[in-house]
Amino acid sequence: MFAVPAGGRLPCFGMPASPPPARPSVWEWFRTVLLAANLAWTTLSLGGFLPGTRVLMVVLTAALLAAHFLDPERGARAHPAGWLFVPFLAYAAANAAWVSPVPWLGWTDWLNWAQGIAIYWVVLNGLPSAPCRRALVAVLGLLGVAAAALAAYQHFVRPDWLMLGRTQAAQFLGRSTGSFGIPNSLGVFMALLIPPAGWLTFARGRSANVRILGGFALAALLLGFVLAISRGAWLALAAALVLRPLFAPGHTLGRRLAAAVGALALAAAAATVLYFSFPLMAVRVHQLVSDLGERTRPILWRGAWQLFRAHPVVGAGAGGFDPLFEAYRPFGYRDQPYYAHCDYLNTLADYGAVGFLLFFGAGAGLAVRTARARGLAGAAYTGLLAFALHLLVDFHLKIPALAEIVATVGALVTAAAWPVAPAPGRPPAAARLAAAAAALVALALVFRGAVPKYQAEELRRAARERIDNLAIAGEDVARHPAVVAEARNAFLRAAALDPKNAQAWSDAAYADSLQALVTPGDTKRLGAAAAGEAQRAIALSPVVAEFWVRQGVGLDMQGEWIRGGECFLTALRLAPRRADVWYYEAYHLSLSPLQQGPAMAAANVSLRLDPEFLLAQSLRQRLETR
Numbered sequence: 064m065f066a067v068p069a070g071g072r073l074p075c076f077g078m079p080a081s082p083p084p085a086r087p088s089v090w091e092w093f094r095t096v097l098l099a100a101n102l103a104w105t106t107l108s109l110g111g112f113l114p115g116t117r118v119l120m121v122v123l124t125a126a127l128l129a130a131h132f133l134d135p136e137r138g139a140r141a142h143p144a145g146w147l148f149v150p151f152l153a154y155a156a157a158n159a160a161w162v163s164p165v166p167w168l169g170w171t172d173w174l175n176w177a178q179g180i181a182i183y184w185v186v187l188n189g190l191p192s193a194p195c196r197r198a199l200v201a202v203l204g205l206l207g208v209a210a211a212a213l214a215a216y217q218h219f220v221r222p223d224w225l226m227l228g229r230t231q232a233a234q235f236l237g238r239s240t241g242s243f244g245i246p247n248s249l250g251v252f253m254a255l256l257i258p259p260a261g262w263l264t265f266a267r268g269r270s271a272n273v274r275i276l277g278g279f280a281l282a283a284l285l286l287g288f289v290l291a292i293s294r295g296a297w298l299a300l301a302a303a304l305v306l307r308p309l310f311a312p313g314h315t316l317g318r319r320l321a322a323a324v325g326a327l328a329l330a331a332a333a334a335t336v337l338y339f340s341f342p343l344m345a346v347r348v349h350q351l352v353s354d355l356g357e358r359t360r361p362i363l364w365r366g367a368w369q370l371f372r373a374h375p376v377v378g379a380g381a382g383g384f385d386p387l388f389e390a391y392r393p394f395g396y397r398d399q400p401y402y403a404h405c406d407y408l409n410t411l412a413d414y415g416a417v418g419f420l421l422f423f424g425a426g427a428g429l430a431v432r433t434a435r436a437r438g439l440a441g442a443a444y445t446g447l448l449a450f451a452l453h454l455l456v457d458f459h460l461k462i463p464a465l466a467e468i469v470a471t472v473g474a475l476v477t478a479a480a481w482p483v484a485p486a487p488g489r490p491p492a493a494a495r496l497a498a499a500a501a502a503l504v505a506l507a508l509v510f511r512g513a514v515p516k517y518q519a520e521e522l523r524r525a526a527r528e529r530i531d532n533l534a535i536a537g538e539d540v541a542r543h544p545a546v547v548a549e550a551r552n553a554f555l556r557a558a559a560l561d562p563k564n565a566q567a568w569s570d571a572a573y574a575d576s577l578q579a580l581v582t583p584g585d586t587k588r589l590g591a592a593a594a595g596e597a598q599r600a601i602a603l604s605p606v607v608a609e610f611w612v613r614q615g616v617g618l619d620m621q622g623e624w625i626r627g628g629e630c631f632l633t634a635l636r637l638a639p640r641r642a643d644v645w646y647y648e649a650y651h652l653s654l655s656p657l658q659q660g661p662a663m664a665a666a667n668v669s670l671r672l673d674p675e676f677l678l679a680q681s682l683r684q685r686l687e688t689r
Contacts, residue, residue, distance in 0.1 A: 087192035090134040094185060095195040097127045099202045101182075102467055106206050109226050110243040111463030114171075115521035116227075118514055120463060121174065125509035128181050131189040132498035132505075144429060144477045145184045151421035152180055158414055159381040164606045167564045168382030171520070172413070172461075174513055176422075179466035186474035196475060200259075200439075203468065204280045206242075207256040211287030214239035214249060218290045239290035248462055250293025251453045253284045254300040255446040255472065260284055262442035295456040296449075301330035303449035312435040359396075360404045360456060366391040367403035370412040378415030386607045387412075389638035397642065397673050402458035409458060426451075429473075433480035440479035443472050519561035526553035527570050530577065537677065544581045550574050558599075565603035565610065572596040572613035579620060590620025608638035612647045619651055627651055642673035649682055662686055 087095075101123040108116035131137065155173050163169030190196055217224055217239040223231045226242055238246040263269060263277030288296065308314075308322035366388045370379045379387050385401050403409040411419050430451075436444045450459065450469055459465045530550045533540055540547055551574035557567040575593035579586040594617030600610040615630030631648045638644045649665035652658040663686045669679040 087195045088134070088136050090130060090136060091190060091192060091195050094127055094130050094134075094189050095198050097123055097130060098182065098186070098190075098471070099198065101127065102202060102464070102471065103206060105464040105467055106210070107226060107242045108464075109229070110245075110248055110465060111467075112244060113227070113521065114517045114524060117174075117463060117517045118521075121178065121509050121513045121517065124178055124181055125505050127185055128505045129502040131185045132502040134189070135495075137189065137498070140483075141184075142187045142478070142481075142483050144432075144481060145187050147425040147429060148180045148183065148422065151418065151425065152177060154418055154421055155381060155414065158377060158418065162377050163380035163382055165380070165382050165386055165565070165604045167516075167561065167566070167603070168385075169380060170382075170516070172382045174516075175461060175463055175466060178463060179460070179470040182467050183470040183474045186471050187478055191478075196478075199471060199475065203256065203471070204260065204276075206468075207252065207260075207287070208280055208283045210241035210243070210249060210252060211283040211290075214241040214287040214290045217241070238292045239287065241287055241291070243462070243464070245462075246291045247293045247295060247453075247457050248459065248465060249287060250291035250296025251299070251450055251457070251459055252465065252468065253288035253291065254296045254303075254449040254453065255469065257281065257284050257288060257300065258304070258442040258445040258449070259439055262439055266438070266442075295453050299453035299455075300449045301327075302452055303445050304330060307441075307445045307448060310434050311441065312437060359398065362393055362396055363388070363400050363403045364405055364408055366400075367405065367408035367412040371408070371415065374412075374415055376415045377417055378411065378413045381413050383606075384409055384412050386604075389608060389641060392638070392640045394640055395672065396640070402461055404457055406454040406458055406460045409461075429477065433477055436476055436480035438479075440476045443476050444480070447473060447476065515560045516564070519557040519564055519567060522553045522560070523557040523564065523567045523570055526550040526557075526574075530574070540577050541580045547574060547577045547581055551578055558596075563603060565600040565607070568596045568600040568603070569607070569610045569613050572600070572617055576613070576616050576620065586620050587622070590617045593617030593620065606637060608634040608641065608644055611637065612644060615647065615651060619654060624651075624654060640672060642669045642676050642679065645669035645672060646676060646679045646682065649679065653682065653686060659686060659689060 101120060104123070105111035105116070105120045108120075111117055111120050152173075155176055159166060159169035159173045186199070190199065213226075217231070222236050225231050225240065225244055229244070231240065231244075235246055239249060240246050241249040241252070243249050243252070260277055260281040264274055264281050269277070288300075304326040305323050308319050308326060311319060311322070314322070367384060369391050370384065370387055373379065384403055385399070388400055403412060407419070407423065410422060414422075430447075433440075433444065447469065453459065459469075526549065529546055530540070533543055533546060551571065554567055554571035554574050557564060558571060561567065572593040575589045575596065579589045582589075594614050597610055597614035597617055600607070601614060604610065611630045611634040615627040615634065618624075618627035618630060628651060631644075631651050634644050635648060645665050646669040649662050649669060652662035652665055663683065666679050666683040666686060669676055670683065673679070
C-alpha cells in the first residue's frame with residue numbers, strides 16, 4: 064500500500080499495519096543520505112564495475128550498516144524477510160573460502176552479494192518513515208533521468224563517450240549506455256523504473272504536480288530505454304507488463320485477461336512504430352531473426368550448464384565460471400566471457416543447487432508473498448519482474464549499482480506488501496551490545512579486507528590495461544620502458560596489498576618477461592623472478608592456464624626448456640582451445656632447433672583458433688624462413 068500525503072507530494076512506500084513515525088529521526092535521515100550517496104556514486108561511476116570505484120561504495124555501505132545497528136531508536140524486531148537471504152550469504156562465504164578454485168575472485172563475488180543484501184536489510188528495517196522513503200523514490204527517479212540524459216548525449220553528440228573519461232567499446236557504438244558501460248545495463252535500469260514512473264503519471268488520484276514530475280521522468284526513461292537498443296530489456300519489460308495483470312489483486316479473471324491482452328497490444332504497437340521510425344531498432348530485430356535468437360550466449364549457457372552438471376551440489380566455486388569455462392570453450396570462440404550472461408545459470412555453475420535454492424528460492428518465495436502489492440508498490444513489482452526476466456540473458460546482479468538499486472526497490476516493495484508491526488520498546492541491552500559489535504565487525508572487515516582488496520585490484524587492472532593497450536596498438540614494448548617499469552611496480556604493489564590476488568602475481572611475472580625485452584642483459588634474473596611470481600599465482604589457483612604460461616615463460620628465460628615445456632602442456636590441458644596458449648607453446652618449441660616442425664604445427668593451431676592473431680602470424684613467418 065502507499066501512503067498518499069496531502070499537498071500533492073510524491074507518494075511513498077508505507078506500512079499500513081503499523082503507521083511509520085511522522086518525523087524521521089536524525090539517524091534515519093543519516094542512513095537515507097548515506098544510501099542516496101552510495102546509489103548516486105555507484106550508478107554514475109560506470110555502475111561500480113571498476114574496482115577503484117568500489118572503494119567508496121563499500122565504505123558507504125559499511126557506514127550505512129553501522130548507522131543502522133548503532134541507532135538507539137532502532138526497532139526491537141527485524142522484518143522476517145530480511146533473514147531470508149542470510150543463509151545464502153553464509154553459504155557463499157563458505158563456498159568462497161573452501162570450494163572456489165579462484166578465491167580472490169570468489170571473495171569479490173561474495174562482497175557484491177553482501178552489498179545488495181545489506182542494503183536490502185537496512186532499507187527494509189531502518190527506513191520506516193514516509194519522508195525518507197519518498198526521498199529514496201526521488202533519488203532513484205533522478206538517477207534514471209540522469210542516465211537517460213547521458214544516453215541522449217551519447218546518441219546525439221558523442222557516441223564513443225563514457226563516464227570516468229573512458230571510451231566506448233567498438234561493439235557498442237550506436238547503442239547508448241548512459242552512466243553504465245554496457246547498453247543492456249541501461250536498458251534493464253530503465254525497464255525497472257518505467258512502470259512506477261508510468262503509475263505516477265497515469266494513476267487516478269495523483270495531483271497535477273505529481274503527474275507532471277512523473278510524466279517528465281517517464282518520457283526521459285522511455286528515451287533512454289529506446290536508445291539502449293537492448294532487445295532483452297524490451298522483451299523483458301513487455302513480458303512483465305503482460306504477465307503482471309494475470310496475478311494482480313482486486314480484479315476478476317476476465318478483467319485480468321483483458322488487461323494482459325491490452326498490454327500485449329500496446330507493446331506490439333510500440334514495437335511496430337519503433338521498427339519503422341528508428342533504423343537501429345530494425346537492425347537489431349533483423350539480427351535477432353537472422354541469428355535465430357542468439358548466437359554467442361548459448362555457448363556460455365552450455366558451458367555454465369556443463370559446469371553445473373560436473374559440480375551439481377555445491378558448484379564449481381564462487382567466481383569460478385570464467386577460468387573453468389576454458390574446458391568447455393568451443394573451437395573458434397575467442398571472447399573472454401567473465402560471466403555466463405545468465406545470472407541463474409551463473410549461480411548454478413558457481414554455487415550449485417544449494418546456492419541456487421538458497422538465493423533464488425528465497426527470492427521466489429518473497430515474490431509470491433508480495434505479488435498482491437498495489438499502487439506504486441505494485442508498479443515497482445512489475446519493474447522487478449522485468450528485471451528478473453532479463454536476468455535470463457545477462458549478468459545484472461554482478462553490476463554493483465544494479466544490485467544496489469534492485470535491493471532498494473525490492474525492500475520498498477516488501478515493506479509495502481508485507482507489513483509487519485514492530486515490537487514495542489527498544490531492544491534489550493544484550494541485543495544492543497550485539498548490534499554494536501556487528502557494526503564494529505562490519506567496519507573492520509571493510510577497512511582491513513575489502514578496501515585494500517579493491518585498491519589492489521584497481522592498481523592491477525589499470526597497469527594491465529596500459530600494457531595491453533601497447534600490444535593492441537602493435538607497439539614494441541622495448542620502446543616504452545617507462546610504461547613497463549611502472550606497470551611492474553604497480554603489479555608488485557597490488558600483490559603486496561592483497562597477497563591472495565593470484566592475478567596480480569601472474570601479471571607481475573608478465574611484466575618481468577616484458578622487462579627482459581627492455582633490458583636483455585637481465586633476462587636470466589628476470590626469468591627467475593617471473594617463475595617465482597608465477598609459482599605464487601599457481602599455488603593460489605592451479606586451474607588458470609595463464610599462470611602456467613607465465614611460469615613456463617620464466618623458465619624458458621632461464622634456459623630451463625624441459626621444465627618450461629611441462630608448464631605449457633599443463634596450460635594446454637586447462638585451456639585447449641585458446642589461441643594465445645597455443646602461441647606460447649609454439650614459441651616455446653621454436654626455441655629448440657629440433658622442434659621446428661611441432662612449433663609450426665602449434666602456430667597453425669593458434670591461427671586456426673584466431674586467424675587475426677598477429678603474434679602467431681609473425682611467429683609462423685619466422686618459422687617458414689628457417
